Amino acid sequence: MIEDWTEKYRPQTLKDVIGNPAAVKELRAWAGSWQSGTPSKRAAVLAGPPGIGKTTSAIALANDMGWGVVEMNASDQRTGSILRDVAIKGSRFNTFSETGEYLDARSGGRKLIVLDEADNLFGTADRGAMPVINELIRTTEQPVVLIVNDLYALTRKSAAVKSDVLRIDFRRPTQRAIAAALAAIAGKEGIEAGPAVLDRIAADADGDMRAAVRNLESLSLGTGRITMDSLGALGGRNVRKDMFDVVGAVFRNNDHVQARRTLMDVDTDPENAILWIDENLPYEYTDPGDLVRGYEKLSRADIFLGRVRRRQYYRFWAYASDLMTVGVASARMNGPPSRGRLRFPAYLSMMSRSRAMRTLKRVTLSKLAVLNNTSARRVESDILHYTRQLCLQSDDYRRMLIRDAGLEPDELGFLMGMKADSKLVRSSFEPPAETAPAPPEADRGPVPEPDTQAVDPKKSQSNLFDF
Amino acid sequence: MNEIWTEKYRPRTLGEVVGQKHVTERLKAYVAAGNMSHLLFTGPAGTGKTTCALAMAKEMFGDEWRGNLMELNASDERGIDVVRGKIKEFARTAPLGSASFKIIFMDEADALTSDAQAALRRTMERYSRICRFILSCNYASKIIDPIQSRCAIFRFSPLSHDDLREYLERIIELEGVDIDEDALEGLIHVARGDLRKAVNALQVSASMGRTITLDTVYQTTGMADPEAVKTMLETALGGDFFRAREMLDSIMIEYGLSGQDVIRQVHSTFFELSITDSEKVRLVDKTGEIEFRIVEGSNERIQLEALLAYLVMIGGGRR
Numbered sequence: 001m002i003e004d005w006t007e008k009y010r011p012q013t014l015k016d017v018i019g020n021p022a023a024v025k026e027l028r029a030w031a032g033s034w035q036s037g038t039p040s041k042r043a044a045v046l047a048g049p050p051g052i053g054k055t056t057s058a059i060a061l062a063n064d065m066g067w068g069v070v071e072m073n074a075s076d077q078r079t080g081s082i083l084r085d086v087a088i089k090g091s092r093f094n095t096f097s098e099t100g101e102y103l104d105a106r107s108g109g110r111k112l113i114v115l116d117e118a119d120n121l122f123g124t125a126d127r128g129a130m131p132v133i134n135e136l137i138r139t140t141e142q143p144v145v146l147i148v149n150d151l152y153a154l155t156r157k158s159a160a161v162k163s164d165v166l167r168i169d170f171r172r173p174t175q176r177a178i179a180a181a182l183a184a185i186a187g188k189e190g191i192e193a194g195p196a197v198l199d200r201i202a203a204d205a206d207g208d209m210r211a212a213v214r215n216l217e218s219l220s221l222g223t224g225r226i227t228m229d230s231l232g233a234l235g236g237r238n239v240r241k242d243m244f245d246v247v248g249a250v251f252r253n254n255d256h257v258q259a260r261r262t263l264m265d266v267d268t269d270p271e272n273a274i275l276w277i278d279e280n281l282p283y284e285y286t287d288p289g290d291l292v293r294g295y296e297k298l299s300r301a302d303i304f305l306g307r308v309r310r311r312q313y314y315r316f317w318a319y320a321s322d323l324m325t326v327g328v329a330s331a332r333m334n335g336p337p338s339r340g341r342l343r344f345p346a347y348l349s350m351m352s353r354s355r356a357m358r359t360l361k362r363v364t365l366s367k368l369a370v371l372n373n374t375s376a377r378r379v380e381s382d383i384l385h386y387t388r389q390l391c392l393q394s395d396d397y398r399r400m401l402i403r404d405a406g407l408e409p410d411e412l413g414f415l416m417g418m419k420a421d422s423k424l425v426r427s428s429f430e431p432p433a434e435t436a437p438a439p440p441e442a443d444r445g446p447v448p449e450p451d452t453q454a455v456d457p458k459k460s461q462s463n464l465f466d467f
Numbered sequence: 468m469n470e471i472w473t474e475k476y477r478p479r480t481l482g483e484v485v486g487q488k489h490v491t492e493r494l495k496a497y498v499a500a501g502n503m504s505h506l507l508f509t510g511p512a513g514t515g516k517t518t519c520a521l522a523m524a525k526e527m528f529g530d531e532w533r534g535n536l537m538e539l540n541a542s543d544e545r546g547i548d549v550v551r552g553k554i555k556e557f558a559r560t561a562p563l564g565s566a567s568f569k570i571i572f573m574d575e576a577d578a579l580t581s582d583a584q585a586a587l588r589r590t591m592e593r594y595s596r597i598c599r600f601i602l603s604c605n606y607a608s609k610i611i612d613p614i615q616s617r618c619a620i621f622r623f624s625p626l627s628h629d630d631l632r633e634y635l636e637r638i639i640e641l642e643g644v645d646i647d648e649d650a651l652e653g654l655i656h657v658a659r660g661d662l663r664k665a666v667n668a669l670q671v672s673a674s675m676g677r678t679i680t681l682d683t684v685y686q687t688t689g690m691a692d693p694e695a696v697k698t699m700l701e702t703a704l705g706g707d708f709f710r711a712r713e714m715l716d717s718i719m720i721e722y723g724l725s726g727q728d729v730i731r732q733v734h735s736t737f738f739e740l741s742i743t744d745s746e747k748v749r750l751v752d753k754t755g756e757i758e759f760r761i762v763e764g765s766n767e768r769i770q771l772e773a774l775l776a777y778l779v780m781i782g783g784g785r786r
Contacts, residue, residue, distance in 0.1 A: 222496025
């Protein structure tokens with residue numbers, strides 16, 4: 001058994017976590033508040049990019065406090081009932097069954113419940129997880145830590161995360177902090193590597209501490225020394241930098257054909273590259289004619305990318321690549337070369353924020369597709385609009401969908417444009433109470449049969465009988 | 468001839484791997500140390516990613532390599548269930564024999580759904596004491612950041628002319644293949660750094676049972692003589708549609724090429740012609756459109772004639 005360095009040098013105590021002093025301080029204060037009963041915020045969410053110490057800090061916190069840890073992550077199936085068994089029972093009772101899955105759950109004492117990768121709960125595979133997480137956040141008797149890269153993926157599913165959870169942001173450590181940490185590890189491992197070498201490894205990691213340690217390990221294993229020359233063994237980790245090279249070659253180089261070769265040399269595909277070129281094009285081409293010509297080429301490139309997607313005919317990538325590089329580069333005829341900074345595609349950040357939303361939409365559409373005996377695509381184009389309105393108008397209709405299509409709260413929430421834990425969505429999942437006043441917007445008609453909806457027949461025609 | 472040459476001559480050790488010296492030197496050091504980190508191999512087809520993974524596992528584990536290596540192809544097993552089930556199961560069980568860890572080699576890792584990639588993250592860390600991953604893909608950009616963060620990334624480049632040549636010469640000698648110098652060079656040119664393609668083309672050419680000439684190579688690889696293609700394009704740009712069309716016919720009939728084969732070569736030839744950059748771009752765009760129509764349409768000759776007509780027009784603007 002040989003320890004992997006990213007594990008071997010994973011800080012065991014918060015004192016040793018690199019960078020992020022503010023986040024660590026907040027985390028400690030929150031943990032301290034558990035010493036005197038249950039604090040108002042029972043859960044904390046640690047948010048930030050990969051490799052900067054979120055999971056490490058959570059486990060280190062438990063060590064410092066002498067707490068046990070119950071961890072669940074995306075490699076475990078996390079349906080509602082599994083989560084309930086592990087997390088909620090674990091949070092309520094001090095005895096806890098020991099299986100291989102639980103890390104170091106000490107008997108008695110406090111336990112830190114860690115839901116790692118909480119932004120990666122997957123549609124049907126993790127059915128019903130969100131309501132259980134909401135319940136956990138509000139009622140847990142043990143400290144709970146949620147860990148996410150993409151906080152929005154979680155908050156859009158749950159108002160509780162936004163209102164009832166302590167948010168702690170983790171940031172990328174500086175290059176200097178990373179280089180210093182690398183020097184310490186190099187010292188312990190007896191690796192010969194000069195400061196310039198360590199600086200380069202730190203710079204290449206682009207703020208990702210784990211990646212930096214990984215590179216130090218993989219460059220030195222078996223040799224015990226790293227030189228500037230041997231750094232070349234590893235491919236570029238800094239894709240961001242590579243992409244700036246491509247954009248630079250397109251917009252800032254007189255040899256237009258060179259841009260084509262630069263793209264070929266970079267470890268990326270044209271679907272990613274076009275986003276970078278698109279982002280920068282309007283800043284670079286200030287002359288309207290240049291802009292029109294540039295976008296014409298980009299538009300053509302996009303057509304070829306679409307053809308690849310639809311047909312899985314990858315030959316078209318070559319045309320797309322040429323059009324977005326040489327095509328755009330040679331479209332500049334009038335404008336002066338720009339000197340501004342090159343930009344990171346805003347679209348990429350937007351897409352990463354909306355990823356969970358897109359998954360939710362896909363799953364919801366496919367459930368409605370089964371119910372309507374048609375395809376998800378047809379549901380989206382012809383049926384979704386009506387289903388939405390019916391959901392908003394009729395409680396009975398919502399109950400029918402929950403029963404017959406097996407909709408989950410976040411899916412119903414998606415249809416209604418509301419959070420999964422909003423009052424209206426939740427009420428549709430509760431048994432209808434005789435005495436409870438009907439919601440004001442509810443359909444007051446007779447209780448409908450599932451197949452003959454008590455809804456406007458004009459709407460249901462196209463909706464339910466569309467083959 | 469009852470063997471697949473690419474398998475028969477797949478290097479068994481890291482020392483035999485062609486090219487990628489910067490990679491193999493590191494991998495050899497891992498074998499010497501008896502240790503490695505998680506690895507991500509990126510690069511185009513036929514550059515040695517699978518070969519290096521297999522060779523390293525064999526050297527690392529000796530006779531016990533089979534039990535300690537799990538090979539998966541992510542394009543066949545791409546869902547989250549595989550990651551939570553099969554992979555996790557293998558990762559968490561102890562290595563066999565004297566090995567101190569096991570290796571999971573996942574080919575075409577970019578075919579994993581992003582959900583499945585996300586589910587892989589903690590498994591990679593949780594069981595890293597006893598299990599290391601080697602992921603292989605064409606583009607690192609298709610792998611989510613948290614996975615890249617956990618791996619050392621090795622970039623495999625297309626093989627150089629000399630590396631391809633050295634390797635092919637060895638097979639030619641061992642198999643007693645009769646091939647002339649031009650044909651060998653043609654083979655290397657056609658392969659464009661993809662060793663698997665080169666070896667497959669060599670095996671097919673050799674199976675035709677006579678001295679391999681340049682023509683044999685073009686026939687077996689679906690290529691026309693690059694000079695013939697270039698002459699055809701220049702003739703059309705020079706305004707002679709009929710002559711250019713005759714050349715097209717002879718290329719398609721003599722070499723037995725499909726329209727898609729021809730257009731592929733036409734595309735790569737534009738960058739060798741002495742025309743302006745914006746003309747190159749217009750031609751690339753048009754050629755892509757014509758290739759699309761070949762895929763959609765029924766008569767590829769008509770589509771290629773349309774391209775020649777376009778070349779006549781472009782050339783007319785220059786005369």
